[in-house]
Amino acid sequence: MKKKKLIGLILTVAPLVFVFGLILTAPSENVGREQIYHARLAESKQYTDGIFVDTFPIKKGEYEFRFVLNGDSPQTLGVSLVGSTFSFSEQFELKGTEHGDFGKYYTWEYLGQNKIEIPEDQELQITLDPHGNVLGPFSIYLIK
Numbered sequence: 458m459k460k461k462k463l464i465g466l467i468l469t470v471a472p473l474v475f476v477f478g479l480i481l482t483a484p485s486e487n488v489g490r491e492q493i494y495h496a497r498l499a500e501s502k503q504y505t506d507g508i509f510v511d512t513f514p515i516k517k518g519e520y521e522f523r524f525v526l527n528g529d530s531p532q533t534l535g536v537s538l539v540g541s542t543f544s545f546s547e548q549f550e551l552k553g554t555e556h557g558d559f560g561k562y563y564t565w566e567y568l569g570q571n572k573i574e575i576p577e578d579q580e581l582q583i584t585l586d587p588h589g590n591v592l593g594p595f596s597i598y599l600i601k
Contacts, residue, residue, distance in 0.1 A: 499594035509585040525596035526565035535586035540579040
């Protein structure tokens with residue numbers, strides 16, 4: 458009887474250890490990528506008149522926006538970057554995708570142009586306009 462319990466325990470735990478090991482050793486898509494800018498907006502006091510503005514230095518190169526979102530994030534997020542030789546503006550639209558057959562859940566993403574190329578080193582001003590939804594939390598990253 459003890460032998461059957463031990464075998465059952467091993468058959469239960471072994472797959473979990475294997476899956477956990479795969480998760481820990483799986484390569485990340487961000488390996489070798491550098492985070493240039495990050496802002497986490499979750500409170501209305503972070504905005505002035507409903508708009509968030511910040512500045513940061515950036516080097517010449519190709520960059521990509523990444524977002525951490527949820528269902529309460531702004532439905533539309535205006536993002537603009539302005540520098541001495543660069544200007545970018547995009548209205549990102551929140552899209553939820555339903556997953557699961559038994560337990561339904563959603564993943565969220567902003568649709569829009571998420572890649573930019575900076576022509577030379579400069580300081581950029583970033584402006585984030587959540588179109589009145591200053592309580593919907595989100596994080597924005599600029600990754601090289």
